[in-house]
Amino acid sequence: MAELKINNTAEKTRVPAVSPEQIKYANLLLYGSWLGILILAVTFILYVTGIMPSYIEPSQMQNYWGMRASDYLEVTKAPHGWGWLGMLGYGDFITLLGIAFLGILTIIGYLILLPAYLAKKDKIYTAIVIVEILILALAASGVLKAGGH
Numbered sequence: 001m002a003e004l005k006i007n008n009t010a011e012k013t014r015v016p017a018v019s020p021e022q023i024k025y026a027n028l029l030l031y032g033s034w035l036g037i038l039i040l041a042v043t044f045i046l047y048v049t050g051i052m053p054s055y056i057e058p059s060q061m062q063n064y065w066g067m068r069a070s071d072y073l074e075v076t077k078a079p080h081g082w083g084w085l086g087m088l089g090y091g092d093f094i095t096l097l098g099i100a101f102l103g104i105l106t107i108i109g110y111l112i113l114l115p116a117y118l119a120k121k122d123k124i125y126t127a128i129v130i131v132e133i134l135i136l137a138l139a140a141s142g143v144l145k146a147g148g149h
Helices: 020-048 058-063 069-076 081-087 096-119 123-141
Strands: 004-006 014-016
Touching: 020 096, 096 123
Parallel strands: none
Antiparallel strands: 004 014
């Protein structure tokens, strides 16, 4: 159990100590999230300003908004799954980099936590982290073929 420390507030509230690995994880999420948002903003600007060519022009997007994902993919001949990686030359696909980056942050965070839990010989947290990494990697891989793809 985490050691409790007393803070200096008037009511002397007890707060648990935060471990160094939790601080690393929190900082990764903090700075990584801001970096992901920056990537999203920059790539969106590249798309809507026309600096990068578009697979589907921004002015035409309203034609596809009401479609189911499968219909959209069929009509536009857009790639599905990880196929978007081959389309990074298009402004509308490069915007997915920010989303993918934000999605992988949790896995990176768990990879940062893993050595600390191994060093502490904390079997329960080590097992939880390994299972989380495996489940997230499996979900991201597309092997399960779930969702609209």
